Amino acid sequence: MPILVMKFGGTSVATPDxxxxxxxxxxxxxxxxxxxxxxxxxxxxxxxxxxxxxxDISPLYDAREYDAVVSSGENVTAGLMALTxxxxxxxxxxxxxxxxxLQTSSAHSAARIEDIGTENIAAKFAEGMRVAVVAGFQGLSxxxxxxxxxxxxxxTTAVAFAAAFEAERCDIYTDVDGVYxxxxxxxxxxxxxxxxxxxxxxxxxxxxxxxxxxxSVELAMRYNVKLxxxxxxxxxxxxxxxxxxxxxxxxxSNVVNGIAYSRDEAKMTLISVADRPGIAAAIFGxxxxxxxxxxxxxxxxxxxxxxxxxxxxxxxxxxxxxxxxEAAKAEGQINYHELVADxxxxxxxxxGIGMRSQSGVAxxxxxxxxxxGVNIKVIATSEIKISVLIDRKYMELAVQALHDAFGLDKxx
Ligand code: ADP
Ligand code: ASP
Ligand code: MG
Numbered sequence: 001m002p003i004l005v006m007k008f009g010g011t012s013v014a015t016p017d018x019x020x021x022x023x024x025x026x027x028x029x030x031x032x033x034x035x036x037x038x039x040x041x042x043x044x045x046x047x048x049x050x051x052x053x054x055x056d057i058s059p060l061y062d063a064r065e066y067d068a069v070v071s072s073g074e075n076v077t078a079g080l081m082a083l084t085x086x087x088x089x090x091x092x093x094x095x096x097x098x099x100x101x102l103q104t105s106s107a108h109s110a111a112r113i114e115d116i117g118t119e120n121i122a123a124k125f126a127e128g129m130r131v132a133v134v135a136g137f138q139g140l141s142x143x144x145x146x147x148x149x150x151x152x153x154x155x156t157t158a159v160a161f162a163a164a165f166e167a168e169r170c171d172i173y174t175d176v177d178g179v180y181x182x183x184x185x186x187x188x189x190x191x192x193x194x195x196x197x198x199x200x201x202x203x204x205x206x207x208x209x210x211x212x213x214x215x216s217v218e219l220a221m222r223y224n225v226k227l228x229x230x231x232x233x234x235x236x237x238x239x240x241x242x243x244x245x246x247x248x249x250x251x252x253s254n255v256v257n258g259i260a261y262s263r264d265e266a267k268m269t270l271i272s273v274a275d276r277p278g279i280a281a282a283i284f285g286x287x288x289x290x291x292x293x294x295x296x297x298x299x300x301x302x303x304x305x306x307x308x309x310x311x312x313x314x315x316x317x318x319x320x321x322x323x324x325x326e327a328a329k330a331e332g333q334i335n336y337h338e339l340v341a342d343x344x345x346x347x348x349x350x351x352g353i354g355m356r357s358q359s360g361v362a363x364x365x366x367x368x369x370x371x372x373g374v375n376i377k378v379i380a381t382s383e384i385k386i387s388v389l390i391d392r393k394y395m396e397l398a399v400q401a402l403h404d405a406f407g408l409d410k411x412x
Contacts, residue, residue: 001125003167004034007136007158010044011175012232013077016084022173022232023084026131030090035125037165038092039136039158040081042073047137047151063108067138067148070109071097074135074154082133092131095121097138097146102157104139104147111139111147112215113156116164134161155216163223170225171241172212173232178242179204179211181408182259186396189409193257197247200257200351203385207349208262212244220244247353255354255361256406259399262347264315265295267377267389270325272337273309275302282334283309283325290324292317295347296380296389309336310378312389315343345377346395349387350402361406362386368405374398 006029008022022038029036041047050070054061078094085092100120104111121132136154141147149156155172162170179201180190196204198221205214211229220227230241243249273279280299287294292313300308313321318341328334355361362379365386369376374397378389390398403409 001033001035003037003125003165004029005037005039005158005162005165005167005170007039007154007170007172008041008081008232009154009172009174010041010046012173013040013042013081014044016080018232019077019080019084023081023088023090025173025232026085027088027090030130034168035129036131037121037161037167038081038131038133039154039161040074040077040133041136041154043077046073046076064145067108067111067146071135071138071146071148074137078133078135082131085131085133090131091129092133093124093129094133094135096135097157098140100134102134102139102160104141104149106141106143106145106147108141108145108147110150111141113139113149113160113219116160118164121165149215150213152210152213153215155213156219159216159219159223159225159227162225162227163219168226170220170227172227172229174211174229175231175233176211176229177231177234177240179209179229179244179258181257182399182403183209183261186261187259187400187403189400189403191409193242195243195245195250196257197250197253197353198244199247199384200353201244203349203351203382204258204260207260207351207385207387208347209258209260217244252411253354254352254406254408254412255358256350256352256402256408257354258351259402259406259408260349260351261395261399263392263395265312265345265347265389265392266315266318267310267312267342267345268318268321269340269342270309270334270336270338271340272306274335275305275307279307279334280309282328284311286324286328286333287311287313287321290320292321292324296378296387298378312345312347312378318343342377344392345389346392347387347389348395348398348402349385350406351385353384355384355386364405365402368401369398372397372401374401
């Protein structure tokens with residue numbers, strides 16, 4: 001029988017009633033003749049609660065135990081979903097990551113999927129089971145420990161299952177009815193896109209649009225998975241939601257197709273660094289070893305052999321970055337006067353494949369922000385995106401102003 005993957009995010013399984021509603025959606029697909037792999041997240045708020053408990057007990061936690069704790073929310077929903085389906089007389093059972101098994105790297109809390117064993121689930125389908133409910137977000141390391149795939153990782157579990165089982169489609173059910181030109185929660189003029197290109201979705205996800213985890217888009221692109229985002233709260237047709245697909249499958253498109261933001265950014269400046277060959281390596285080497293995800297980097301013009309070096313990283317990595325740089329300074333690898341952390345910044349980005357062939361987008365972006373009185377602190381560009389770091393208090397204003405300036409509420 002053809003296989004369908006259906007993933008339900010936290011808000012879609014937040015209560016028994018919502019689990020029943022989701023299970024009904026699954027029942028509809030089973031009735032159409034699909035064998036279904038359901039991937040579930042933890043109930044809304046559960047993973048945050050578990051992370052909070054770990055932080056309370058052990059702020060500099062052992063990542064293996066962190067994963068053992070935070071992966072547990074998904075176990076509950078997987079069991080509850082299987083029970084709900086059984087109540088509806090749909091043959092179903094739950095699977096935790098290790099039971100599948102879903103093998104990952106040993107990078108705890110950010111593990112990568114390495115292999116999905118299809119035999120166990122396939123054998124159950126062959127025996128007449130119609131739905132395999134799999135706990136998202138979790139896997140098994142080569143050392144036999146439970147791993148997690150990073151926040152939002154159930155999206156990646158879903159796409160990886162769709163690829164491994166050659167599913168007809170991977171449907172991501174969430175609390176919005178598709179991918180929008182920007183987060184509809186902060187811009188009421190945001191427009192739902194019927195289709196979005198893999199490359200654009202990849203940029204939007206990696207720049208903060210949390211509707212899909214970045215890695216899930218990467219996998220969908222690599223394995224050509226038909227990936228759809230849709231609402232679990234509305235009745236759905238086969239054309240509902242947003243299809244993430246190859247660029248060639250999209251007819252109409254603007255130059256800029258999306259605005260993304262990331263709230264939790266910090267701007268770190270090393271003041272008066274001795275400027276010499278190898279200085280960037282001496283700074284960013286220790287940061288990388290400490291696991292700091294450095295994003296934007298700016299080196300100022302040097303005066304009398306000294307310069308300022310600025311970079312951005314997630315706010316929750318500031319302490320780790322400070323520790324790594326102070327250690328490198330104490331060991332004499334780098335020499336700087338002061339390290340200043342600005343944790344009240346946000347990143348706002350404009351994304352569009354059309355930027356490859358059209359100039360002037362950056363200029364329009366800077367002009368728009370300037371007209372709103374928003375000061376730009378750091379700029380970064382790539383072929384299809386422009387990102388700026390600004391004061392966090394202007395983030396929503398910037399997103400809305402850019403959405404208007406690039407005319408995203410309609411197709412040009
Ligand atoms: P789930 O729990 O289902 O995985 P998430 O909270 O991870 O859901 O992702 C859905 C949320 O992503 C939406 O509620 C929305 O606020 C946010 N979001 C951010 N950018 C976008 C966008 N461009 N389009 C749609 N949703 C977006
Ligand atoms: N429950 C996990 C999280 O909140 C994984 C997911 O929902 O995708 O990050
Ligand atoms: Mg999510």
